[in-house]
Amino acid sequence: MVRAVPDTHGEILAAAARQFTVTGYRGTSLQDIAREVGCSKATVLYHFANKEAxxxxxxxxxxxxxxxxxxxxxxxxxxxxxxxxxxxxxxxxxxxxxxxxxxxxxxxxxxxxxxxxxxxxxxxxxxxxxxxxxxxxxxxxxxxxxxxxxxxxxxxxxxxxxxxxxxxxxxxxxxxxxxxxxxxxxxxxxxxxxx
Amino acid sequence: MVRAVPDTHGEILAAAARQFTVTGYRGTSLQDIAREVGCSKATVLYHFANKEAxxxxxxxxxxxxxxxxxxxxxxxxxxxxxxxxxxxxxxxxxxxxxxxxxxxxxxxxxxxxxxxxxxxxxxxxxxxxxxxxxxxxxxxxxxxxxxxxxxxxxxxxxxxxxxxxxxxxxxxxxxxxxxxxxxxxxxxxxxxxxx
DNA sequence: TCAGACCCTGACCGATCGGTCAGACTGAGG
DNA sequence: CCTCAGTCTGACCGATCGGTCAGGGTCTGA
The missing domain is CATH 1.10.357 (Tetracycline Repressor; domain 2)
Known part of the structure; x- marks a missing residue:
């Protein structure tokens, strides 16, 4: 099977949605999101200008x-x-x-x-x-x-x-x-x- | 007029109530409360074991x-x-x-x-x-x-x-x-x- | 082969958080 | 006068936060 181009942007978005739902916006750190996606916090901030975005x-x-x-x-x-x-x-x-x-x-x-x-x-x-x-x-x-x-x-x-x-x-x-x-x-x- | 014994405990409680109402529990720091009361953060933690108390x-x-x-x-x-x-x-x-x-x-x-x-x-x-x-x-x-x-x-x-x-x-x-x-x-x- | 865009990372930054601690000040009692 | 309990504080701690940055890989098109 072809591994699709890893849609990191989408994965981050989905992980953020899950985490925000459970622990809220303030209660979720960029580190938390990065951990769930399996990437670094810097990667999250590469795909999104900041947490607010x-x-x-x-x-x-x-x-x-x-x-x-x-x-x-x-x-x-x-x-x-x-x-x-x-x-x-x-x-x-x-x-x-x-x-x-x-x-x-x-x-x-x-x-x-x-x-x-x-x-x-x-x-x-x-x-x-x-x-x-x-x-x-x-x-x-x-x-x-x-x-x-x-x-x-x-x-x-x-x-x-x-x-x-x-x-x-x-x-x-x-x-x-x-x-x-x-x-x-x-x-x-x-x-x-x-x- | 006699200045009553300063009820710091009560003042802290009142200030915390006001601040929590506006910015929430998480959004209010002990520093914020201390600032409103006019004392140090250490004083707040002298009167209350911790923020949760x-x-x-x-x-x-x-x-x-x-x-x-x-x-x-x-x-x-x-x-x-x-x-x-x-x-x-x-x-x-x-x-x-x-x-x-x-x-x-x-x-x-x-x-x-x-x-x-x-x-x-x-x-x-x-x-x-x-x-x-x-x-x-x-x-x-x-x-x-x-x-x-x-x-x-x-x-x-x-x-x-x-x-x-x-x-x-x-x-x-x-x-x-x-x-x-x-x-x-x-x-x-x-x-x-x-x- | 090489330049450059794209993706990603570890190391680091300053700020702020809750909380600790040793010590200073004060007033009452012996 | 001294002691001692109560009150308060500045300095400090480790942890965590959002965010920056220089640089390393990888892929592609010239």
């Missing part, structure tokens, strides 16, 4: 999809935006479970890096759409709980098949989103003094 | 409450367990927002430390109760989404008053929990082949 290349596909979901959301309002945001994010999260697991927890620090410059704004818009562009605290809190919870669930349930995880999350999202067009299911309480 | 003392109250919730849950089943788990966790999360923010993301690594030996099992039982002790993937996924989402929301909305955050989360939890006693709201789909 490695992460950026790893996350690029997920970020692209997130960006396109943001475009799709642009102009939509009310229940339509909620539906698209919920279903779109569920699909994205299920598909890019590994990438989400990498970011888990290190989100705030990682967002400072130039590669993730606009992620914060996009996810803010996503959250806003999921809240039905409402200012009600209940709606905004529900949106954040859903986005964060779905992310965490996808990162944790790595071994559940997509076809099982996706419909469960879709159902949950539909149930948990604060309705914005239809009248509220629960009667307004006494604390409706604002607006 | 500092974290442990910081988290102790939250862990106590979590443990008592676990006791309270012991023996409860079905909808009763779901209700207690949901409301109990919401209260705990709202109250210990800062502590949750500290753990944010570094959960997996931090759980390895002896101070947090049983947290994993407790949170597993909590999740199980929230799922109504059901094996249905939908119920288990909903429980995880809720627990993770509530934690994240509490860590993020640090400036929302408790009285606003708590009822919103309670309402959301009640809406999002997969009902286990009452018949399902949504008709069973075609994929009900298991069990």
């Amino acid at each position: 490695l992460l950026a290349e790893l996350m690029a596909p997920a970020i692209d999809v997130l960006r396109s979901l943001d475009d799709q959301l642009n102009g939509l309002t009310g229940a339509a935006a909620q539906e698209v945001a919920a279903q779109g994010f569920v699909d994205l999260a299920v598909r890019f479970r590994r990438e989400i697991a990498v970011l888990r927890g290190e989100f705030p620090e990682l967002l400072c890096q130039p590669a993730f410059a606009h992620i914060q704004q996009i996810s803010d818009r996503l959250r806003d759409a999921l809240a039905g562009h409402s200012d009600r605290p209940g709606a905004r809190i529900a949106a954040l709980v859903l986005l964060a919870g779905i992310s965490e669930a996808c990162a944790e349930f790595v071994d559940i098949p997509d076809d099982e995880l996706r419909p469960a999350l879709r159902t949950l999202a539909r149930r948990a989103v604060e309705p914005v067009d239809a009248p509220l299911a629960h009667p307004p309480t006494t604390e409706d003094k604002d607006s | 500092l974290l442990a003392e910081l988290m102790a109250p939250a862990i106590d409450v979590l443990r008592s919730l676990d006791d309270q849950l012991n023996g409860l089943t079905g909808a009763a367990a779901q209700e207690v788990a949901a409301q109990g966790f919401v209260d705990l999360a709202v109250r210990f927002r800062r502590e949750i923010a500290v753990l944010r993301g570094e959960f997996p690594e931090l759980l390895c430390q002896p101070a947090f030996a049983h947290i994993q099992q407790i949170s597993d039982r909590l999740r199980d109760a929230l799922a109504g002790h059901s094996d249905r993937p939908g119920a288990r996924i909903a429980a995880l989404v809720l627990l993770a989402g509530i934690s994240e929301a509490c860590a993020e909305f640090v400036d929302i008053p408790d009285d606003e955050l708590r009822p919103a989360l309670r309402t959301l939890a009640r809406r999002a929990v997969e009902p286990v006693d009452a018949p399902l709201a949504h008709p069973p789909t075609t994929e009900d082949k298991d069990s």
